[in-house]
Amino acid sequence: MRPPPAVVGGAPAPPPRRARLYLWPPAGAPTATSLAGRLPVSRQAVVKHLAVLDAAGLVTAARVGREVRYAVRPAALDATARWMSALASDWDRRLAAIKRIAEDG
Numbered sequence: 001m002r003p004p005p006a007v008v009g010g011a012p013a014p015p016p017r018r019a020r021l022y023l024w025p026p027a028g029a030p031t032a033t034s035l036a037g038r039l040p041v042s043r044q045a046v047v048k049h050l051a052v053l054d055a056a057g058l059v060t061a062a063r064v065g066r067e068v069r070y071a072v073r074p075a076a077l078d079a080t081a082r083w084m085s086a087l088a089s090d091w092d093r094r095l096a097a098i099k100r101i102a103e104d105g
Contacts, residue, residue, distance in 0.1 A: 029062065029069035 032050055036043040050070055053059040057076045061068050 029064075029071040031067050031069055035070075 032046045033043050035050075036046040039046065050059060050061070054061050054070070057073060058080070059070045059072055061070050063069075
């Protein structure tokens with residue numbers, strides 16, 4: 001199974017970046033300023049994380065007048081979650097096999 005580009009680049013990995021996704025408003029396309037207002041970090045830090053998420057294809061950025069609004073790409077997040085789940089299952093099987101060999105040996 002081939003990993004989605006977002007996972008290969010580690011885009012959702014750092015906790016501050018995941019926090020941006022968890023705190024995303026259920027509707028609409030927030031600005032970096034509105035997201036930063038909900039977190040204990042600077043607007044510049046939010047912009048940096050959003051740029052990584054955008055490059056990974058997990059969010060999109062669109063200029064609306066003077067603002068840049070960001071929107072989550074649910075299909076990309078779903079694909080990433082499915083890939084990570086399959087990877088976790090693979091590791092569970094491998095570790096179970098190692099455990100059986102160690103206990104039998």
